């Protein structure tokens with residue numbers, strides 16, 4: 252199924268968010284990953300200029316957000332909902348890992364709308380809210396500091412959704428710039444560089460062909476590590492040629 256359609260079927264539900272800035276951050280997180288369906292259950296302040304500011308280019312997601320007074324209403328029409336929780340509750344679905352659970356969410360999205368349900372910044376999700384969901388997820392964190400900012404938690408999950416919807420290979424942004432590339436240098440061109448180096452180093456007195464030592468094996472090892480391009484050979488030989496001119500001028504003088 253078309254990945255974009257799958258992503259459009261994922262509702263991001265924020266339960267009782269206190270800070271409008273986090274609503275804006277969530278909208279931005281969603282749009283960067285191709286999600287657009289935002290549900291707000293009893294937000295403390297919405298609409299709010301702070302939400303618009305934090306959303307930046309994603310104010311369209313805020314403008315289309317659905318505000319409800321209960322989670323039940325926000326989940327109407329969905330067949331699968333995942334609760335996001337930093338901690339296991341004694342009752343409620345067992346906490347799973349984001350990747351595995353999102354794989355299931357995407358599979359369910361092929362059949363219709365699904366939801367990711369996030370809690371309030373201070374108290375998280377209530378047990379009752381968690382019991383409206385069929386699965387629960389915790390984002391693995393530093394065990395000593397496990398609570399993500401709400402907008403950050405939305406970003407992590409939306410990223411996983413995008414990766415799963417596009418089977419781990421989402422299209423990358425077309426920059427319109429072709430990276431510079433020169434054809435790779437051929438064996439004879441590289442040998443030409445070594446020959447040139449040998450001449451210059453002999454002329455300068457750095458290298459004594461009577462006592463070669465391991466200089467050339469080492470230089471071959473050095474240049475062998477990089478895949479030299481024709482253009483680079485030309486630059487290096489240009490530099491060598493420029494010192495040759497100097498040296499011969501010197502000799503003349």
Ligand code: SAH
Nearest residue numbers: 335336337369370372375389390398399404
């Ligand atoms: N103090 C709250 C956390 C609030 S953070 C608590 O202990 O539950 C706001 C929301 O972000 C949480 O309700 C949850 O939906 C999400 N969140 C934050 N950190 C998370 C984590 N490590 N794993 C999963 N969800 C997380």
